[in-house]
Amino acid sequence: MQAIQRHYLEAGADIIKTQHVQLECDFDARLRLENHVHALNVAGAQIARQVADEFEASHPGRHFFVAGSMGPTNRTASMSQGCETVLLRGPSPSISCRVYYEQARGLVEGGVDILLVETVSTR
Numbered sequence: 001m002q003a004i005q006r007h008y009l010e011a012g013a014d015i016i017k018t019q020h021v022q023l024e025c026d027f028d029a030r031l032r033l034e035n036h037v038h039a040l041n042v043a044g045a046q047i048a049r050q051v052a053d054e055f056e057a058s059h060p061g062r063h064f065f066v067a068g069s070m071g072p073t074n075r076t077a078s079m080s081q082g083c084e085t086v087l088l089r090g091p092s093p094s095i096s097c098r099v100y101y102e103q104a105r106g107l108v109e110g111g112v113d114i115l116l117v118e119t120v121s122t123r
């Protein structure tokens with residue numbers, strides 16, 4: 001993970017992102033990791049932050065940012081066309097807020113500069 005982030009910085013990137021996209025409680029419940037979502041997001045952010053800080057120390061005058069990758073959840077962001085399949089069901093606002101809040105809290109605590117919401121599906 002750290003090697004990939006270093007390669008991006010060496011290639012000229014000013015921003016690297018955490019290397020987990022779907023690390024949120026709804027997805028991780030299927031893996032039985034839902035009680036570890038916060039800690040995993042903190043750790044992922046800390047790893048990327050360490051890489052950025054080390055690279056910045058060896059490149060005076062440059063500043064590097066860390067983006068915390070968020071999304072997608074296992075639900076669509078729009079009204080579904082059917083409810084036979086769990087993955088087709090739309091989220092309730094409270095579920096979406098809880099899922100994204102928990103992930104964002106861990107990423108910010110771990111040291112990200114930016115929250116990057118990726119791949120939000122509407123179908």
